[in-house]
Amino acid sequence: MRDRAPIVAALAVVATTAFLFWPITWALLSGGEPPWFEWDVPEQYWPDLVYVCDSLHDGELPYWNPYDRGGYPFYADPQSAAFHPLTWVTCAIGGPAPVLDWAVLRVMVGFLLAGLFGLLWLRRVGAAWSGAVVGAVVIEAAPFMRHNWELNLTHALAYLPLMLWAADRVAVERSVTDGALLALAFALAGWTGSPPALYFAGALTILYLAFRLGASGPGRARALPAIGVAALLGAGLLAAVLVPTARLAEHSVQAGRSLASIADGGLDLEGLSAFVWPRPGNHLYVGWLALAALPFALRAERRALAGFFVAVAAVALLLAMGTNGPLFELAFAWIPGVDRFRLPHRYEAWLGPAAGAWLGLAATRLGPLRGDPTRARIVAGLLLGLGLGLAAGLEARGPGALLAAAGTVLLARTLPPPYDARGALCGVAVSALVLLDLSQAMPADRHLRDGPPPVVAEDRVLARASGLDHAMMEFGVACRGGTRHRVPDLRGYQDPLALSSWSTVVSRLREHPALAPQFNVRWAMVGPHFIHGWDRHFLPPPAELREALRVSRAYRDARERQVFELLDATPPAYFVPEVEVERAPDREAALARVIELAPGAVAILEGEPTSTLRARARSAPAAAADTFGRAPDAVSLTIDAPRRGVVVINEAFYPGWEATVDGAPARVLRANGFVRAVRVDGGAHAIELRFRPADGRPLRVVLILTLGVTLLLLFGGAFVRIAKGRVPW
Numbered sequence: 001m002r003d004r005a006p007i008v009a010a011l012a013v014v015a016t017t018a019f020l021f022w023p024i025t026w027a028l029l030s031g032g033e034p035p036w037f038e039w040d041v042p043e044q045y046w047p048d049l050v051y052v053c054d055s056l057h058d059g060e061l062p063y064w065n066p067y068d069r070g071g072y073p074f075y076a077d078p079q080s081a082a083f084h085p086l087t088w089v090t091c092a093i094g095g096p097a098p099v100l101d102w103a104v105l106r107v108m109v110g111f112l113l114a115g116l117f118g119l120l121w122l123r124r125v126g127a128a129w130s131g132a133v134v135g136a137v138v139i140e141a142a143p144f145m146r147h148n149w150e151l152n153l154t155h156a157l158a159y160l161p162l163m164l165w166a167a168d169r170v171a172v173e174r175s176v177t178d179g180a181l182l183a184l185a186f187a188l189a190g191w192t193g194s195p196p197a198l199y200f201a202g203a204l205t206i207l208y209l210a211f212r213l214g215a216s217g218p219g220r221a222r223a224l225p226a227i228g229v230a231a232l233l234g235a236g237l238l239a240a241v242l243v244p245t246a247r248l249a250e251h252s253v254q255a256g257r258s259l260a261s262i263a264d265g266g267l268d269l270e271g272l273s274a275f276v277w278p279r280p281g282n283h284l285y286v287g288w289l290a291l292a293a294l295p296f297a298l299r300a301e302r303r304a305l306a307g308f309f310v311a312v313a314a315v316a317l318l319l320a321m322g323t324n325g326p327l328f329e330l331a332f333a334w335i336p337g338v339d340r341f342r343l344p345h346r347y348e349a350w351l352g353p354a355a356g357a358w359l360g361l362a363a364t365r366l367g368p369l370r371g372d373p374t375r376a377r378i379v380a381g382l383l384l385g386l387g388l389g390l391a392a393g394l395e396a397r398g399p400g401a402l403l404a405a406a407g408t409v410l411l412a413r414t415l416p417p418p419y420d421a422r423g424a425l426c427g428v429a430v431s432a433l434v435l436l437d438l439s440q441a442m443p444a445d446r447h448l449r450d451g452p453p454p455v456v457a458e459d460r461v462l463a464r465a466s467g468l469d470h471a472m473m474e475f476g477v478a479c480r481g482g483t484r485h486r487v488p489d490l491r492g493y494q495d496p497l498a499l500s501s502w503s504t505v506v507s508r509l510r511e512h513p514a515l516a517p518q519f520n521v522r523w524a525m526v527g528p529h530f531i532h533g534w535d536r537h538f539l540p541p542p543a544e545l546r547e548a549l550r551v552s553r554a555y556r557d558a559r560e561r562q563v564f565e566l567l568d569a570t571p572p573a574y575f576v577p578e579v580e581v582e583r584a585p586d587r588e589a590a591l592a593r594v595i596e597l598a599p600g601a602v603a604i605l606e607g608e609p610t611s612t613l614r615a616r617a618r619s620a621p622a623a624a625a626d627t628f629g630r631a632p633d634a635v636s637l638t639i640d641a642p643r644r645g646v647v648v649i650n651e652a653f654y655p656g657w658e659a660t661v662d663g664a665p666a667r668v669l670r671a672n673g674f675v676r677a678v679r680v681d682g683g684a685h686a687i688e689l690r691f692r693p694a695d696g697r698p699l700r701v702v703l704i705l706t707l708g709v710t711l712l713l714l715f716g717g718a719f720v721r722i723a724k725g726r727v728p729w
Contacts, residue, residue, distance in 0.1 A: 005129045006119075008424040009136070012431055013115035016137050019435055021108050023448050035448040036100050037107060037150035042453050044493050045152060046103040047480035048080040053091035053098055054486075055632065062632035063656075064691040067482040069492035069502045070470070070519060070674065071652040074632075075696055076244035077193075077497055079152060083240065083703065084191040097484070100453055110155035110192075115140035117161035118353075122360040124165055126302055130412075131363025133427025134434060135356035136161075138290060141438045142352020147283035147345075149447045156197030157349055159189035163205040164353065170226045171212035174219075179229030180713035186230075187237035195245060196341040198238075200349040203337070204312065211308050229713070236706030240699040245497070247695070249340075251654065252497045257342065259323070259332055265343045266322015275317065277398065278441035284320070284348055285441040288398040289405050289434050290355040296365055297358035306361045309354040316350035342496075366421035369413035376414050383407030391436060401437035405430050453479055470569075470650070471523040472516055474537045478525060488630070488651075490521050491538065501587060501674045502652060508595065509538040513548045514568075518598035519675065520650035522569040524551070527561030568599045570650060572628045573637050573687075574621035575680075576603035577645040583607045584673075591673030603646045603671050635689040643682040649689065650675050656693035661685050 018025040027034040036042060051074070055062055061082060065074035074080060081087045086106065094102045118136035127135060139145075139161060148154050166182035169175075186205075190198045209227075213220045267284070274284040276291065297306035318327040322344035331338045369376055384407030391400025408429050412421040419425055470488040473481050482489025490506070492498075509515055516524065516539065524545065529536045539545060542562050546553075555563035581603045584590035590604040601621035622645075625637040639647055646669075653670040659678045660666060662685055671677035678687055 005418070005424040008428065009119050009129060009133045010116065012133050012424070012428045013112065013119060013136055013140065016115055016140055016431065016435065017108060017112045020111055020141060020442070021446060021448075023446055024104070024108065033450075034101060034104065035450045036104055036453055038447055038449050039150055040152075041103050041107065041150045042100055042479045044079060044480070044495065045081075045106070046100050047483040047493075048077075049087065049090065049103055049106075050097055050484045052080055052082050052087060053094065054096045056088070056091050057096035060632070063693055063696050064633045065483060066630055066632060066635075066651055067486050067488050068480060069498060069652065070488070070490050070505075070650075071654075072492075072499055072502070073244065073248055073654050073656070073691070073693065075693065076248035077495070078190075078195060078241050078245045079193040079495070079497075081152065081191060081193040084188070084193075100479075106155065107150055110158040111140050111145060114145065114154075114158040114161065114352075117159065117165065118356055121161040121165040121168070122356065124168055125305060125357070125360070126364060127360030128363045128366070128422035129424040130366070130422050130427035130430065131360035133424055134289075134363065134430050135360035137431040137434055138287070138359055138438075139352045139356040141435060141442075142348075142355070143283045143286060143441075144346065144349040144352055146438075146442050147348065149443070152192050152194045153197045153346070153349075156189045156192040156194040157201060157352075159185055159192075160201040160204065160349075160353060161356075163189060163201055164208055167205050167209040168212055170223055170230060171209055171216050171220075174223040174226050176226055176229050177713055177716070179226035180233055180710045182226075182230040183233035183237060184710055184714070186234045190238045190241055193241075195242070196346060197349065199337050199341055200346065204350050204353065207312070208308075211305075215304060233706055233710050233713075236702050237710065240703040243695055243699055244693065248497055248499075251499055251501075253500050253503050254340075254496055257339070259329065259339075262332065262339060262342050263322035263328060263344055265345055266324045266328065267320050267345055268324045272317060272321065274441075283441060284317075284345075284351070285438065286351055286355045287434055287437045288402040289430070289437060290359055292402055292406075293359045293362035296362035300361045300364050302361050302364070306358045309357040312350050313354040316347045316354070319347040320345045363422060363427070366409060366413060368420065369410070373414035376410055380407040380411035380414075383410065387433075397437050397440050401433045404436075405433045408433065470520045470572075471525060472521045472539060473525045474527065474529075474539060488520075490516065490519060499652060499654065501670075504588070504591060505674050506538045508591075510540055512595050512598070513540055513545060514598040515595065517549065517566040517569040518594060518600070518602075518672070520570055520572050522566055523554075524564045524566060525561070526564070570599060570601060571621065571624040572630075572651075573625035573635075573639065573647055573649045574601050575623035575639055575641050575645055575647050576601055577622055577643055581605060581646050587670065587673045590671075594672045601648075603648050603677055604673070605646070605669055605671055605677065633691045637687050638685065639680075639687065640684045641680050641682050645680065646671070646677045647680055647685075647687060648672065648675060648677045652676075654691075656696075657689055657691050659687065659689045661687050 024034050051065060063073065063075040065072055086109065090098055090102050115136045118139035119132050122132040122135045144157060145154050163185040166178060166185045169178040170182050186202060189201050213223060273279065275286065278285040294310065300306060318325045319331060322328045328344050383403050387400045387402065387404025387407060390403065391397045409421055412419060412426040417423055470490050471482060472490050474491055480489065480493055505515055505519065524539060526537065526539060526542060540548060545551060545564065550567040551564040552567060553562060553564050582593060584593055584604050584606060586606060590606055593604045594602060622642055623640055625639045627638045629636045635649060635651065648671050652674060653676045657668045657676060659668045661678060661680055666678050668689065669677040676689065
């Protein structure tokens with residue numbers, strides 16, 4: 001049976017995943033329709049997945065997405081997970097338009113990987129099978145994972161135990177192959193698309209590596225080549241994600257965050273009490289079993305390692321307090337990266353691996369019991385019965401689960417293998433009690449919803465849209481239908497990395513709805529959000545919209561979902577004579593002037609004003625594009641300009657766009673505080689714009705070359721180990 005311990009342990013992790021997502025598990029077992037995650041999965045990750053898969057099946061991986069938020073640099077948004085192997089596997093199996101179930105499955109896979117990698121790491125650091133199973137379950141059901149069920153934060157944190165495992169190998173075995181393995185583990189975490197999660201995981205891994213090097217004894221300098229290889233390969237593997245993301249952050253709403261905005265959401269002393277007793281809306285609870293295991297872990301053979309993770313947990317709690325505690329402001333000022341990521345309570349990401357580690361190490365002290373086994377079994381039975389009764393009758397699961405676990409462990413210490421206290425079966429039994437305890441800190445619905453996702457009205461608007469003009473598909477009504485169906489959508493998703501110019505425009509739509517037709521929105525699809533009604537929308541409700549704009553209602557259903565045609569929408573591209581072009585000193589001033597004139601054929605360029613004269617906006621442009629074609633990374637149009645002037649293209653401006661007018665290079669300008677413009681002379685012109693970011697292709701070449709070197713080192717090292725008769729990993 002001991003030879004089957006890895007199988008038993010892996011099955012325990014699988015069962016834990018099934019329990020954590022029991023609404024989905026039950027639907028699959030009963031043959032029902034599986035529920036789907038609310039918030040980010042249908043609104044963010046599913047549309048991105050469809051866009052990536054559709055593009056890959058077309059033989060491309062675009063740099064730009066013109067179908068969301070008025071256009072944005074898709075290659076710089078890490079949340080697409082475009083380079084992750086699981087994304088490519090999903091695209092291969094799910095086809096060019098994977099259904100929402102694939103995005104839901106990816107969430108579950110993240111939790112499963114967290115548990116399996118937790119087993120791998122805890123066994124390496126010396127945990128008995130029982131401790132490894134319990135520790136892996138705690139890692140999988142940790143505060144951070146419970147708090148962020150449906151976010152790619154959890155998918156990225158799933159690779160933290162793998163990173164710790166690889167770091168341990170680098171510190172102890174010190175081979176270049178292990179350095180490549182550590183780099184790949186970092187890359188797998190980074191490719192999931194959550195820079196905050198990568199930061200939390202990377203920071204803890206670096207601390208852990210430093211600790212293990214310090215404790216590894218003489219010869220630690222021999223690990224330097226492996227560390228150097230890990231750093232170089234990791235940089236090469238992650239550069240294609242992190243470099244464009246950092247550039248996008250400078251143009252996004254993330255730029256210039258203050259300490260107050262970063263530290264918002266820090267826990268106070270009352271909030272910290274959830275660490276030892278669950279509180280509604282607070283996911284800090286690690287369970288009484290983890291806390292009770294602390295003294296045993298600190299007396300275990302690897303007590304120094306247990307002490308390290310106790311310190312990690314303490315630091316995590318202090319950082320989670322934000323400015324309510326003594327540590328966060330100091331870290332904000334002195335530690336690189338702390339000033340980049342908001343919500344300090346997310347440092348709870350360190351609590352799962354910390355509690356899992358000391359639980360695993362505590363089990364190494366649980367050898368056979370010396371003394372009268374019969375008496376011990378009687379006591380164990382009493383504790384087990386009392387604990388289960390307390391947990392079931394009074395719902396005091398923490399104390400009850402602790403008593404039941406104590407009885408289970410005491411009983412196991414009187415039994416022979418494979419039922420002994422160090423065996424996997426004992427770990428399975430205690431893990432069930434751990435989940436009983438932690439389940440009181442989990443949302444009952446797991447952030448899942450029944451029924452079809454809110455995409456019913458999409459076909460109504462898409463059937464009427466021309467395919468060239470923008471739509472405005474309000475949040476929670478269409479699940480980013482623009483990106484999934486390749487129809488331009490000004491609404492998109494309010495992402496933390498959204499362009500600040502876009503955020504400024506849409507944040508003013510409620511007060512100034514004329515900005516929608518100004519930026520080529522012809523179709524507006526509105527309706528109550530599937531959770532929050534009308535409170536999460538930018539456009540005014542239908543009655544106010546009809547008063548503010550000239551509109552024609554094209555559709556209405558029984559659930560208040562409506563489709564309006566905005567009759568004054570400007571064309572996708574239009575001409576403004578030079579004498580009517582205005583200048584504004586900056587983007588904000590340009591948009592303020594547009595608000596005064598909207599909707600109309602205006603061109604407000606950025607620069608020092610040359611005149612105090614201001615032109616009146618034309619209700620119709622002097623000329624509009626005769627033809628207009630859109631592709632992910634390109635726009636082409638023809639237009640007959642009556643005289644010298646500016647052609648405004650109603651898509652978002654971003655550095656990296658290049659233009660030609662009749663084949664000659666032309667400068668791309670920012671107009672109206674948000675969109676692009678190109679100067680032309682009078683006459684008929686063919687204009688082409690292409691998005692060619694300077695760092696796009698070079699970074700992808702670096703990624704491919706680095707990945708080749710990494711795989712060569714890994715497989716080469718495996719062959720060498722096999723030739724020497726050793727287990728490859």
